[in-house]
Amino acid sequence: MNPELISILILFITFFVLLFLKVPVAFSIGISTAITLLISIPFLPAVTTISQRMITGLDSFALLAIPFFILAGEIMNRGGIARRMINFAKSLIGSLPGGLAFVNILSAMLFGAISGSSVAAASAIGGIMTDRMVKDGYPRGFTVGVNITSASTGLIIPPSNALIVFALASGGSASVAALFLAGYIPGILVGLALMAVAYYYAKKLDLPRAERVSFGQLWKDFKGAFFSLLMLVVVVGGIVFGIFTATEAAAIAVVYAAVLALVYQEIKVWDFKRILLESAKTNAVVTFLIGTSMAMSWLFSFESFPQFISEILLSNVSNPIIIFLIINLLLLIVGTFMDLTPAVLIFTPIFLPLVTELGMSPVHFGIIMVLNLCIGLCTPPVGSLLFVGSGIAKVKVTEVIKPLIPLLLAMVAVLMLITYVPELVMWLPELFGY
Structure with a gap:
């Protein structure tokens, strides 16, 4: 048997056994990488190599954007921004059939995009909207489903930490600005697909509509949410037009969010100690995940695993349409048991060379990969959004499925659409010259 294949089998078997034993993902990645490398080289060089790869993998200016966006999201989550967005969304579309579900979806899309965190969106929006929707007749399980699926769009609609991580994993072949532009249309399409399901559900159950609000109330709620929405324009617009980098934009987002929260008087100066602590904890987990995942990604290259996968697929399947379908199915499966950040860092080096060889843009593939893994965040057995949303709504996971x-089928339909109609992803980046 091919020695490289033996190494990769040992790597994956060790990794999945550790996951099954409930070892944290970051440790599972690091331990399985170390064991596999020890088969090829002596102990001391193996340990030294893994340490070096973890450190060099984190030595990236672009990665500084992640802790800043995490901090900005934490400030927004506590700063009254979610409530203002919900009020604006309710005034705008609450009177439509399925209006409260629409409000949940639109609010989660906006808050997820601004905070860059799907979990923050699910927590903030779900905590406010769940009881309102249940009171109007929506089943609690459906309410959770709407909340978590719409919250996942915050990882596609910029600014998005997931897209920054993919830019890092792509080795520079996909820029952060191009990925941010590419995420808008797919993210909006996912939101519209979820609204279509909610509309059908509301009509079927004959759920009540909210009363249509006056233009004056709509204008008042818009003014209340204006400065929160303006943050999207400032952050993403600055990156796209080259005014500042993604990292600088993330730092600006922190300052902007802090000033806004203080102006809204939702948090006090002394509250920042707790906010900084929570952000540091989250960032420590993410950073360790990235470090171990980068070491595993290096091992893939060392063992020529991407080339091995390409040879197998290309020698057995000649149709690119079928190959893209297989890759989507594999990523959907991966997303059900692995969190988004390590999955992006581990599987990008495997699949990116293959899809680019078949003519797909790295930017196009980045959006496809992130949307695949967003679906996984909403599914058992590991889906973090599923458990967060169920916990907030105080409902059993089994009642949500x-x-x-x-x-989920609506999200998969959009995934297939953007896979085979690349113009939906690439139109905006090409329009701005990326």
Whole structure:
């Protein structure tokens, strides 16, 4: 048997056994990488190599954007921004059939995009909207499904930490600015697909609509949310037009969010101690994950695993349409048991050379990969959003699965659409010259 294949089999078997034993993902990645490398080289060089790869993998200016966006999201989560967005969304579309579900979806899309965190969006929006929707007749399980699937769009619509991580994993072949532009249309399409499901559900159950608000109330709620929405324009616009880098934009987002939260008087100066601590904890987990994942990615290259996968697929399947379908299915499976950040860092080096060889843009593939893994965040057995949303709504996960299925199918339909209609992803980046 091919020695490289033996090494990769040992790597994956060790990794999945550790996951099954409930070893944290970051440690599972690091330990399985170390064991596999020890088969090829002596102990001391193996340990030294892994340490070096972890450190050099984190030695990236672009990665500084992640702790800043995490901090900005934490400030927004506590700063009254979610409530203002919900009020604006309710005034705008709350009177439509399925209006409260629409409000949940639109609010989660906006808050997820601004905070860059799907978990923050699910927590902030779900905590406010769940009881309102249940009171109007929405089943609690469906309410959770709407909340978590719409919250995942915050990882596609910029600014997005997931897209920054993909830019790093792509080795510079996909820029952060191009990925940010590419995420808008797919993210909006996912939101519209979820709204279509909610509309059908509301009509079927004959759920009540909210009363249509006056233009004066709509204008008042818009003014209340204006400065929160303006942050999207400032951050993403600055990156796209080259005014500042993604890292500088993330730092600006922190200052902007802090000033806004203080002006809204939702938090006090002394609250920042707790906010900084929570952000540091989150960032420590993410950073360690990135470090161990980068070491594993290096091992893939060392063992020529991407070339091995390409040879197998290209020698057995000649149709690019089928190969893209297989890759989507594999990523959907990966997303059900692995968190988004390590999955992006581990599987980008495997699949990116293959898809680019078949003519797909790295930017196009980045959006496809992130959307795939967003779907995984909403599914058992590991889906973090599923458990966060269920915990907030105080409902068993088993009660969420059935109403969640049509929402997930809507997301998969958009995934297939953007896979085979690349113009939906690439139109905006090409328009701005990326």
